Amino acid sequence: MARAPTQTARSTGGAPVRAGAAAEARLRTAALRAPGVRVLALSPAGPEKVHLARPPAWPELRRLGDLGVGLTDPGEEGGVNWRTAGWDGAVGLTPDLVLSDARGNAGQPAALAELPAWRALTATAPVLPWNPELPCSRRATAAFLEQVAGALEGLAGTA
Numbered sequence: 001m002a003r004a005p006t007q008t009a010r011s012t013g014g015a016p017v018r019a020g021a022a023a024e025a026r027l028r029t030a031a032l033r034a035p036g037v038r039v040l041a042l043s044p045a046g047p048e049k050v051h052l053a054r055p056p057a058w059p060e061l062r063r064l065g066d067l068g069v070g071l072t073d074p075g076e077e078g079g080v081n082w083r084t085a086g087w088d089g090a091v092g093l094t095p096d097l098v099l100s101d102a103r104g105n106a107g108q109p110a111a112l113a114e115l116p117a118w119r120a121l122t123a124t125a126p127v128l129p130w131n132p133e134l135p136c137s138r139r140a141t142a143a144f145l146e147q148v149a150g151a152l153e154g155l156a157g158t159a
Contacts, residue, residue: 044107087117
């Protein structure tokens with residue numbers, strides 16, 4: 001006997017699918033309302049260097065871009081996934097929102113608090129945690145999209 005569509009949706013994660021669609025819609029709307037907001041994704045490499053993400057190289061960043069988020073490209077120099085620069089390079093990109101690598105191997109915000117460039121960066125841009133590795137579930141993806149949407153909603157009209 002065939003399962004009813006509702007049963008199939010529940011057994012295959014229908015609620016997370018709906019949550020993902022709702023998160024995408026919210027983010028798309030937030031991005032439309034914050035067209036000038038510049039988002040920079042980075043991975044702190046210590047007190048001297050930072051890895052600036054190239055949005056097309058990262059699936060979740062591509063998804064943000066596809067939903068209308070204004071992502072900052074770090075420029076021509078460097079590798080395929082990252083441009084490694086001094087912290088002043090990140091500050092010079094003047095982001096309105098920073099997505100900071102939250103993996104254990106990346107420098108953590110508390111450890112960066114004493115860096116003048118980090119303080120300058122975060123004085124004008126809120127920081128959200130970002131994991132460059134693909135989220136392990138639809139629910140995790142939806143939560144990330146909701147978090148970015150909330151930040152964009154708070155920045156709408158400020159850029």
